[in-house]
Amino acid sequence: MRRAPADSERSQKLVTRRGLLLGGAQLAFAGVLGARLHYMQVDQAETYRLLADKNRINIRLLPPARGLIHDRKGVLLAGNEQNYRIVMVRENADDPEAVLERLAQLIELSPEARADALAEMKRRSPFVPVTIADRVSWEEVAAVAVNLPVLPGVTPEVGLSRFYPLGRDFAHVVGYVGPVSDYDLKRIDDPDPLLQIPRFQIGKTGVEAHYEPQLRGHAGTLRVEVNAVGRVMRELDRKEGEPGAELQLTVNHALQNFCEARLAGESAAAVVLDPRNGDILAMASSPSFDPNKFVRGISSKDFKALLDDPYRPLPNKASQGLYPPGSTVKMVTALAALEAGLVAPDETVTCNGYVEVSNRRFHCWKRGGHGKVDLVRSLRESCDVYYYEVSQKVGIEKIADMARRLGLGEAHDVGLGNVARGVVPSREWKRRVRGADWLIGDTLNAAIGQGYVLASPLQLAVMTARIATGNVVTPRLVRAIDGVEQPARSDRPLELDPDNLAVVRQGMFEVVNAPHGTAGASRVVADGIRMAGKTGTSQVRNITAAERARGVTSNEDLPWERRDHALFVAYAPHDNPEVAVAVVVEHGGGGSHTAAPVARDVLLAALYDGVPPLSAYPPSQRETIRHRFEGLDLRPALAPSQGRGQA
């Protein structure tokens, strides 16, 4: 097209002018870009570099090995066993469904478990390993391992899990571990990142729970370089965790096993103490359960069975169970009276079978009465009327004070999570808790261990040990943590008059060893060893006037849950106490009949460190005892396992 040159010139000028303008604008914007680049790369470099490092380094936790728990002889009570699990990575399995199908032919894998695993794999990123089966046997692992070529994405892995080699024996003392629950996370204020690991196991009951911080150990860390989607590209460095502390308990596994076996079939508890240092040699609660089931994830059916059992296997009756101590607290009342100087040992009370106080009759267990009773006889024959009379003189405050000095009403800190405090009633207590004034009848009931008084077998054992030694015996369950001996604080004197203690001990000696003693049938005749003790029978029902009129119905005729609790506390040898024991048999009937024989067997087993010889028993009983021992389901004594070995 032809165009006038002037035109052309004008056009060119215009283009040039606007072109330069445009070029200028572009340069200006490029300048902005350059400035921004400089700002980000030079001025802000530090910030971004930090962010970049955070981006690529991911810290993974390596769970530490949980601390081992041994008994006083070094026998393993709680260890860690290797367990095998099968994990699967979705992205490596071409067809996860088909792979699971094939896997199900090799290992036990229910259709539900397969569906769960598939759902879990779909929910998570494709490279996240998902546990298909936990605790598979070595045979199954081997079967999977040889078939790996046809199982893409599947790998067997090894991990540690808690194992209790002695099973039921220490279910209550050692307790068990279980996966961290939401409830746990809410309850405990613990920032330990280990708790965030899915399926991480922490102590739920017993020593496992109480010493959780020591047993858990410290997490190791694995620093890995990851990409944007979290896939591990390589390991940067690895810091192994610190395993948890090793615990040595004061218990003796063989004695514990003997106690459990001896209590089998009963709903009962026994505590065996060494009064010289407070060591808890055994603490049994029957019936028991297998803690390993809880570690593996107990089925709801099994758990329901445990919950519904009328013998209540789950709680530790030895430390949590509270019972009216019955006549076993008569020593408390006696000592309170003697220490107050209100009663002399040879002062007598006439027992006619009952006393009448504020228009109420308080009966002695012996309906015809004991006649003239002094202190030693009151213990030997367990005369209630004697204590009704004495307690009125002494008053509840002094009795309560003595009860506390002897370890009742105190939650002994033995390293178990749940230790019951019990009840030592007083005027102040009744006003506070019951909102009512103290009545004189309450004093009478408390004096013979009925009414408001509640104590656990552990407290009764401590009381017995304190009376036996005259020292403030403080129970101890953990002997050493990581080899560091825990202090035994049992040598502080009670500061009771030795003469008063001697009188009470004489009473307890005669309970077992004198004619008319309530536990005469349970005496020990071994050379140099004599047992001292006290029976107790605590009512779980009120005896009605009608019942009393036609004669109290014998325990055997009552349904189990309405029978009396049978109690017995004892120590031996009587002149140089080495063992103190408390036994409670729930609804066992009379203390002398049911609890005392158990206490004697347990006490002798502790003294002889094994099944007691028949020679320790009165000749007439030896045949029965032999039969009884043959019927016990005992485990042979175990050799100590030292070090950190596997169970």
Place this chain on the structure above:
Amino acid sequence: MTFLEYKVTWTPTGPVKLLYFNWALAVLLAAVASYGFVMLYSVAGGDLSRWAEPQMKRFAVGFVAMIGIGLVPIWFWRNVSALAYFLSLALLVGVELFGSTGMGAQRWIDLGPIRLQPSELAKITLIMMLAAYYDWLDIDKVSRPLWVAVPVVLILLPTALTVIQPDLGTAILLMAGGAVMMWLAGVHILYFVVVGLAGAGAVAAVFLSRGTPWQLLKDYQYRRIDTFLDPSSDPLGAGYHITQSKIALGSGGWTGRGFMEGTQSRLNFLPEKQTDFIFTTLAEEFGFIGAGSLLLLYVGIIVLCVISASRNPSRYGALLTLGIAATFFFFFAVNMSMVMGLAPVVGVPLPLVSYGGSAMLILMIGFGLVQSAHVHRPRSK
């Protein structure tokens, strides 16, 4: 035309033309492309054959095409401008009907060995068409409404076809390129003011339409705008790209983390690291020195084009040169703004560096036209 007014001009002919090529421009283009080869080698984890080698071959083909196109007289190109424009429109329609879908958008036609992206082609042919139009149009008529309406339609046709693909990034570049051409041709400034206001109204309409049945953009495009406005709102979701890109870029420092040492790109924190986000890797591995020098090379290319245009008495040649330069500018400006968090993430590659055959070839064709205009400009004797 009188004798006195007659100016004697000439243009080189034959192989001598090669001497009159804008070789400085060619060198800068090769330098930019070399940045691309190095980075593609790096993001492939030291694998030459994955991206770098195909890219080198494409650049070689593109470079030869540039020279070939540069040797053809500019008036030939002016005469085929309208044909090229309507051909690319036909291809845009074709891609809508027969095209393959990739990355959620219909973008290319498979022609056997090469996949052609007609929307890329349209960027150049639109510039050619508009340059030819204003070369033809009497300069006094440029700002008359009727003569303004014609180029607006010419711009909107390919733009609309690109938007429905949907390829928002290319559509915006087409509009911007067209507007620049109109501005360079001397359209009165008031038109731009009015269009600017209308554009603001359109943006408002886009936002107001969100969530209504007549929603103008796709959901993902809205999300991209959202995350552009506040990337930290969703650092692991839609804002992820921007956040990670900024981290990679910023962590480069002065000298960078070193060749093949960029942790962000190495570990796949960066999306589309070989295409749209390749600048981030460059900035991470070579730091401000590497990234800034690339920016300078780009600026150099723009400057060379502006100089060439300002010396070109041919209206078509000058308009074409500036239009191509502006298109090129928009490419890198939008891409860099995007990775630096100054603009929303729209699919615009870094010119000559990002992996991709279509864009590379189209740009080299564009620079071939620039060379042709440079070589064949009327020169004083």
